[in-house]
Amino acid sequence: MKFEASLQFARKLDKEDPLRSFRSQFYLPKVKGKPAIYFTGNSLGLQPKITKKFISEELNDWASLGVEGHFHAKRPWLHYHQFSKKALAKIVGAKSTEVVAMNQLTVNLHLLLVSFYKPTATKYKILTEAGAFSSDQYAFESQVKFHGLDPEKAIIELSPRAGEHTLRTEDIVQAIEKHKDELALVVFGAVQYYTGQFFGLRKITEAGHNAGAFVGFDLAHAIGNVPLQLHQHNVDFATWCGYKYLNSGPGGMSGVFVHEMHATNFDLPRFAGWWGHNPRERFQMKKGFQPMTGADGWQVSNFPIMSGAVQLASLEIFEKAGMSNLRKKSILLTGYLEFLLTSIENFNQHFTIITPPSKTERGCQLSLLMKKNGKRVFEKITADGVIADWREPDVIRVAPVPLYNTFEDVFQFYQRFKNAIR
Numbered sequence: 096m097k098f099e100a101s102l103q104f105a106r107k108l109d110k111e112d113p114l115r116s117f118r119s120q121f122y123l124p125k126v127k128g129k130p131a132i133y134f135t136g137n138s139l140g141l142q143p144k145i146t147k148k149f150i151s152e153e154l155n156d157w158a159s160l161g162v163e164g165h166f167h168a169k170r171p172w173l174h175y176h177q178f179s180k181k182a183l184a185k186i187v188g189a190k191s192t193e194v195v196a197m198n199q200l201t202v203n204l205h206l207l208l209v210s211f212y213k214p215t216a217t218k219y220k221i222l223t224e225a226g227a228f229s230s231d232q233y234a235f236e237s238q239v240k241f242h243g244l245d246p247e248k249a250i251i252e253l254s255p256r257a258g259e260h261t262l263r264t265e266d267i268v269q270a271i272e273k274h275k276d277e278l279a280l281v282v283f284g285a286v287q288y289y290t291g292q293f294f295g296l297r298k299i300t301e302a303g304h305n306a307g308a309f310v311g312f313d314l315a316h317a318i319g320n321v322p323l324q325l326h327q328h329n330v331d332f333a334t335w336c337g338y339k340y341l342n343s344g345p346g347g348m349s350g351v352f353v354h355e356m357h358a359t360n361f362d363l364p365r366f367a368g369w370w371g372h373n374p375r376e377r378f379q380m381k382k383g384f385q386p387m388t389g390a391d392g393w394q395v396s397n398f399p400i401m402s403g404a405v406q407l408a409s410l411e412i413f414e415k416a417g418m419s420n421l422r423k424k425s426i427l428l429t430g431y432l433e434f435l436l437t438s439i440e441n442f443n444q445h446f447t448i449i450t451p452p453s454k455t456e457r458g459c460q461l462s463l464l465m466k467k468n469g470k471r472v473f474e475k476i477t478a479d480g481v482i483a484d485w486r487e488p489d490v491i492r493v494a495p496v497p498l499y500n501t502f503e504d505v506f507q508f509y510q511r512f513k514n515a516i517r
């Protein structure tokens with residue numbers, strides 16, 4: 096599409112947008128009484144208006160039924176982990192038996208590493224991207240130490256080539272081949288939180304498997320943002336955040352994916368709990384853990400109903416909108432943002448977009464590496480009603496989200512940003 100830098104053109108795109116009605120299903124934050132330009136759905140997704148109804152229903156069932164709600168609530172609490180499966184499976188490209196909602200991301204990452212990081216005397220290394228999200232780094236470091244190993248030796252962090260900001264898939268594949276004999280595990284953030292780069296999951300998984308390693312992904316910035324085919328790509332495991340693109344509320348519900356090929360592998364080490372135990376015997380309180388088949392066998396504690404209700408509200412919207420429609424709009428929306436930003440005269444003197452220009456290598460987020468006065472520009476747009484996010488040392492992340500952002504939002508952002516760098 097040939098874009099134009101005018102408000103009129105942005106409004107025309109909004110009019111033609113088949114998903115335009117979804118915006119009114121969300122609460123949009125205000126700044127000084129006016130609707131904000133909200134570009135931080137990558138950090139905390141907005142609240143759907145139907146969320147209250149979902150929570151109220153659980154509160155009412157709790158009030159009227161007490162413990163009987165486990166069996167007789169509108170959505171019986173005993174089976175709650177099943178209600179999100181279908182929608183989650185579609186979003187990550189999996190079978191419903193391969194996914195389950197539980198816990199939060201870092202906790203899940205630990206549980207999965209317990210199963211899939213099985214270092215031996217020779218094969219004990221984890222390969223990941225340099226500058227991974229801190230929580231992931233801490234998880235890797237502490238897991239390595241838990242096995243009595245030295246993180247300095249056991250963790251390989253890949254950096255982009257000199258002068259480049261993002262990794263090339265061919266370099267990742269080559270590094271995996273190079274460390275073949277010592278690799279136990281390959282883990283990447285599917286969409287890198289800082290640069291917005293969407294990695295080549297299929298190629299990385301293939302290379303990891305050829306090297307005899309397990310391969311997993313942190314989908315914090317990928318789920319609900321980019322198309323995923325975890326089953327088809329033979330990814331061993333993955334986990335995600337519910338509160339970013341999935342709009343499941345602050346600190347909201349995470350979940351895991353475990354590929355079908357591991358569904359009945361009861362030899363994998365696990366940290367067990369009663370909710371992952373054979374449901375026919377769960378309440379017999381007997382000795383001897385028997386894991387459920389599939390992802391369900393990684394559950395530990397009983398299901399948090401309130402968090403789950405918040406997530407179901409959002410998943411209902413995802414079911415209606417459809418990931419492929421969202422992706423179509425997202426490519427246009429972010430493409431328009433990129434077009435406008437790079438149309439600013441001498442933009443190169445002020446900032447570089449470090450997110451890859453190819454649409455297959457990014458989701459909705461663009462990361463703007465500021466060359467001068469970055470923090471001041473950020474403060475200026477913030478005062479001007481933009482909610483974006485600043486990442487030390489010098490990046491402004493902006494994420495127009497196809498569910499609730501408009502082309503007009505993108506245009507308004509561009510004008511305020513252009514003003515601020517002047």
Ligand SMILES: *Cc1c(COP(=O)(O)O)cnc(C)c1O
Pocket residue numbers: 199200201202228230231284288313315316336
């Ligand atoms: C947001 C994010 C997290 C947050 O972890 P929690 O356990 O949900 O607090 C972890 N990793 C990545 C890559 C993230 O983007």
